[in-house]
Amino acid sequence: MLLPYEQIGYIGAMTDFPNDVTPDRLCKADALPPSDQHARQYAAVRSAHETELLEDYVELIADLLQHQGEARSTDVAARMGVSQATVSKTVARLKSLELVSSKPYRSLFLTEKGEAMAAMSHQRHAIVLKFLRALGVSDHTARIDAEGMEHHASQETLDIMQRFSREQERGSS
Amino acid sequence: MLLPYEQIGYIGAMTDFPNDVTPDRLCKADALPPSDQHARQYAAVRSAHETELLEDYVELIADLLQHQGEARSTDVAARMGVSQATVSKTVARLKSLELVSSKPYRSLFLTEKGEAMAAMSHQRHAIVLKFLRALGVSDHTARIDAEGMEHHASQETLDIMQRFSREQERGSS
DNA sequence: CTACTATTTTAGCCAAGGTTAACTTATTAG
DNA sequence: CTAATAAGTTAACCTTGGCTAAAATAGTAG
Structure with a gap:
């Protein structure tokens, strides 16, 4: 039962869970989102998929x-x-x-x-790839991960990634 | 067969890329990777998908x-x-x-x-979510993006994300 | 022009992941 | 205990995204 990632605050479902031990303190810190919101998240992933x-x-x-x-x-x-x-x-x-x-x-x-789709897609791809490299990910891995991630980064995240890369760039030059 | 770019490592499309500036000079720096390598990248994405x-x-x-x-x-x-x-x-x-x-x-x-799969999955999810928040992404967006991204982050990237979150934490406390 | 080769399309197969509608099983209210 | 409701399953269907094998088209060499 090795969980070297306690710092995440969400302790995986490792234990059997008798009903009488549903500890309130855990639920509070770590509750599931409301069903409908949860469903919307998965719907977003499915639709990205398409x-x-x-x-x-x-x-x-x-x-x-x-x-x-x-x-x-x-x-x-x-x-x-x-x-x-x-x-x-x-x-x-x-x-x-x-x-x-x-x-x-x-x-x-x-x-x-x-063309419009390609441009968007290309731009996102470039942003994610550049970001991963700026983060310190190796070229090879960055290429693979970017391919998969680009479709799941919202505009907000892309903006932040771009800002990060730019700052990194400025800092290191 | 033809690919004159075979020797060039894939540089990717890295610049921010205002749409009206798709310049020829970029093309050089911006070669396609060799076919087989390219194919392997897509294969990796497909397999993650499964x-x-x-x-x-x-x-x-x-x-x-x-x-x-x-x-x-x-x-x-x-x-x-x-x-x-x-x-x-x-x-x-x-x-x-x-x-x-x-x-x-x-x-x-x-x-x-x-259980083992859940633990892994959970761990990755948590790392990505925490990372996005540490980056400055809003809670709502971070949740959605994490759901989609977690499956496409390699171990290397996860390690880097975790390190980043930890440093961020230390820095701000 | 003809024949060969390379490329593209078509047809038929499969598994995954979704749907509704109808049916079976569990649970709960009277 | 029985009847109504909730939960789970099954059947029949659809679309996507793969595949192989076979047919059609294009390009090229004689």
Whole structure:
């Protein structure tokens, strides 16, 4: 029963919990949020989830357009680490959402809407990545974590991250 | 095949990036990583994804056990913001993974394995939440963002976050 | 122009995570 | 003890995001 993280104030559910020992002092410091609020939090995560993949595709397509001049689905497949068939299907979805445009058997382009999403996404990605590095996270890890985290940072958090990176920068130069 | 950037480490898109300043000179500094590495990053995100929901359920069940003495699926449903049928199905999966145990129509318990997962998950959650607050993020936002981010923070990042929170604490007291 | 190769799409499969609606089991009020 | 209500399960369905295998299209070499 090793909990070297007592400082967090929330002591995990390690003990069996006879009903008569629901200690008030614990509940107070450490109560669950009201159900509906709790539900809203999870809903937010689920909804972020839905757009995550789409954003990743759009961001990648934008990167390919910028760096290679064109975005072919074979490259998308290779970089996403999925099959071409999967790319085809996802692209169909992106098209139906009017984020991507393309003619059959031709390479991919972003619509206005897609460009806007890519720009947002790219910006967030950059902010999170820069922040993690400013924090002291290694380059390799920062890249992986940023990929996952970028979709879950709210504007407020992004602003704070950006400020932090800037201050760090100023301090160290 | 082509990738002239193969030797360049991925620098990422680091600048703040006013939209009208997507300059060519940036492109150099801003190469794509090699395909296979890129693919591995996305694979990592996908794999984190797979366990996310399971961890959230397990964590919630642990919380309910601790705070209410029992974990009923109706409460899980209310707090997750999903239907009871969904909980039933997910719990079936958790049982098949030996994370949860329960008898039909009775409340839920964690197995050893489930407890271990809950403890880990809880710890990470707490670290991320505390970190965000130490950074200056509001309580409300910190809760939402922590829920989403906790699954994407590697051990290295968690360690750094924890250190940061501790220093912050020491500094302000 | 034809044939070969590379790329893209389509079809059919699967598991996960959601939904409603209908059914079963538990709990509780009279 | 019985009947009403609450809680949990099951069945049937949907969408997403993977996969493989096969078909269609594009690009290229002879």
